[in-house]
Amino acid sequence: MTTLVPHVPLPPDQDDGVRYAYGRDSSRRPDVPRGTTTELDWRSTTYPGTSRKVWIHVPAAYDPAEPAAVLIFQDGWWYLDPDGDVRGGIVLDNLVHRGDIPVTIGVFVDPGVLDAGERNRNAEYDAFDARYGTFLADEIVPEVRRRFAVSDDPDRWGIVGGSSGGNCAVTAAWHHPDRFRRVACFLSSFAQIPGGNPYPDLLRTTPPRPLRIFSQAGHRDLRWDQPDHNWLAENLRFAAALAEAGYDFRLVLGDGGHNPNHTGVLLPDALRWLFR
Structure with a gap:
């Protein structure tokens, strides 16, 4: 199927003034019940x-019998805030209500x-080790499961983050592919992982893990015109x-800088793609 994309003029000045307009799934809708x-x-x-x-x-569609x-979203309130840039709870309510993603x-x-x-934050998010993923799998998810019925299928476990939270999401999934297999990483701070970005070499030399990854980068992200x-x-x-390496991945490249505007605009489509 061919998708017709409307023409949007590119800004000639290439500054950080680009902002993207939100779609219908990023706002509360009167016909959608709130979760x-x-x-x-x-305390960890x-x-x-x-x-x-x-x-x-x-x-609201959650049924404990199913x-x-x-x-899991990093930088929790920043991604949940209904008046913020990402509005994760609103997006989940809308997509689940419409059947675009599973409950x-x-x-x-x-x-x-x-x-x-x-x-x-940086000690937890930028470290290239299994510790943060272990924290989620051994502390946070069991508490969720104590209260609600959660699938055992790792293809239905996802992790989301931006900036340092983006490389954190990738690292948690990399070390725990038996748990987190759907990954959304926005404007990831791979550049500040201690010892350097390990993924280009790892992905070329390691057998593929069963991950599906949605990635966003920005033309005007931090140090975009610098050699290191x-x-x-x-x-x-x-x-x-x-x-x-043959991964199931999608990259979206935008014109903005290091801010969550494009992240919030993309989140509904990213989740539809990840859980398709």
Whole structure:
């Protein structure tokens, strides 16, 4: 089937002033019942000395007799906030109501805060190891399952993140492909992984994992015109390696900078594609 895409003029000045218009699935609709959201305070055993907020959003169509898919969002409130740029709960309500994705419980996890007050976000999100995925699989998901019926099928377990949360989502799935197989990563900060971006080499030298990956990059992402620590270049290298390794992936390249506007606009289509 051929899709006709309307013409949109490209801005000639190429600055960071580009913003994308939201589609119908990113706003509350009067015919769509609202899901319910539960807020938790969580102290982690995987990351001792940290606390965080977790929100569990359950669409109205959830039936405890039918185990639901689960989708974990990093930077929890930023992605859940109904007045923010991404509006994850609204998107889930709309897509589930229309049958575009299976009934999916959204789990919105804030990064940890140390008892001394410092944020633990970069330590958790940028590390290339199994620890954060283990935290989700061993602490957060069991708490969700204690309250709600969640599918055992890893093809119905997804993970979402942007910036450092984007490479965090990829890393959690990479180390735990038996759990997280649907990945959405937006403007990922591969450029600031300690020791450098490992994925281009890993993807070329490691047998493919059973992952489906939706990726977004921005023409004006951080250091887009610099020879090193270039967010745009590292996202393109990641996507090229996925293509060469034969992964089921999709790359969307936008004209914006390092902000979540395009992320929010793309989220409904990304979830439809991931759970197709």
